[in-house]
Amino acid sequence: DIVMTQTPLSSPVTLGQPASISCRSSQSLVHSDGNTYLSWLHQRPGQPPRLLIYKISNRFSGVPDRFSGSGAGTDFTLKISRVEAEDVGVYYCMQVTQFPYTFGQGTKLEIK
Amino acid sequence: QLQLQESGPGLVKPSETLSLTCTVSGGSISSNYYYWGWIRQPPGKGLEWIGTIYYTGSTYYNSSLKSRVTISVDTSKNQFSLKLSSVTAADTAVYYCSRRAWVSGAVDYWGQGTLVTVSS
Numbered sequence: 001d002i003v004m005t006q007t008p009l010s011s012p013v014t015l016g017q018p019a020s021i022s023c024r025s026s027q028s029l030v031h032s033d034g035n036t037y038l039s040w041l042h043q044r045p046g047q048p049p050r051l052l053i054y055k056i057s058n059r060f061s062g063v064p065d066r067f068s069g070s071g072a073g074t075d076f077t078l079k080i081s082r083v084e085a086e087d088v089g090v091y092y093c094m095q096v097t098q099f100p101y102t103f104g105q106g107t108k109l110e111i112k
Numbered sequence: 113q114l115q116l117q118e119s120g121p122g123l124v125k126p127s128e129t130l131s132l133t134c135t136v137s138g139g140s141i142s143s144n145y146y147y148w149g150w151i152r153q154p155p156g157k158g159l160e161w162i163g164t165i166y167y168t169g170s171t172y173y174n175s176s177l178k179s180r181v182t183i184s185v186d187t188s189k190n191q192f193s194l195k196l197s198s199v200t201a202a203d204t205a206v207y208y209c210s211r212r213a214w215v216s217g218a219v220d221y222w223g224q225g226t227l228v229t230v231s232s
Binding site (some may be wrong): 041051054076096097 | 143159160161171172173175176208209212216217218219220222223224225
């Protein structure tokens with residue numbers, strides 16, 4: 001199984017300041033079709049996860065442009081350019097390149 | 113707007129079988145472009161992929177659960193279902209049904225989730 005490792009596990013951030021979360025996979029996420037199926041999800045307490053980013057850097061419909069994704073191979077990053085109050089919660093990276101699909105442990109974003 | 117809704121018992125006894133159904137509305141489960149699946153989250157913990165089904169009935173399961181999991185689809189009702197046998201307290205979790213888009217590879221829609229507690 002591909003192990004997804006996120007850092008940090010907790011990130012206190014000041015409103016209006018940037019935030020960054022890293023995700024590393026135990027093997028390359030490049031699929032045989034040439035795509036890299038790495039997504040980022042956001043989960044608020046009591047809510048299901050919500051898709052933010054797919055295939056490393058593509059924002060899902062309705063996702064604000066303050067969210068961006070980057071990376072390649074085994075190293076990926078989610079960046080929030082200016083954190084807003086609604087961004088609190090837990091962020092997960094997820095790979096669907098190979099079965100079984102796997103998730104990072106989650107990074108809790110909280111406001112200082 | 114696509115919606116997914118889980119339904120099923122919220123309490124299951126140890127050693128019995130957990131059964132959940134996901135009803136899809138606002139879109140067809142028979143589309144060529146989507147896979148349908150189940151993901152769970154134990155209270156206070158992270159996410160675990162259980163398995164995925166295509167409308168043709170092709171299934172993919174997490175090997176950690178494979179011997180106990182069955183996912184099936186009923187295209188006439190626009191539903192798909194999960195059965196997890198021989199449950200223990202470790203299977204207590206919020207169970208989410210979801211859709212994975214074939215092109216983006218992303219799990220782009222999720223149900224609200226349903227808490228299933230395994231307890232006698």
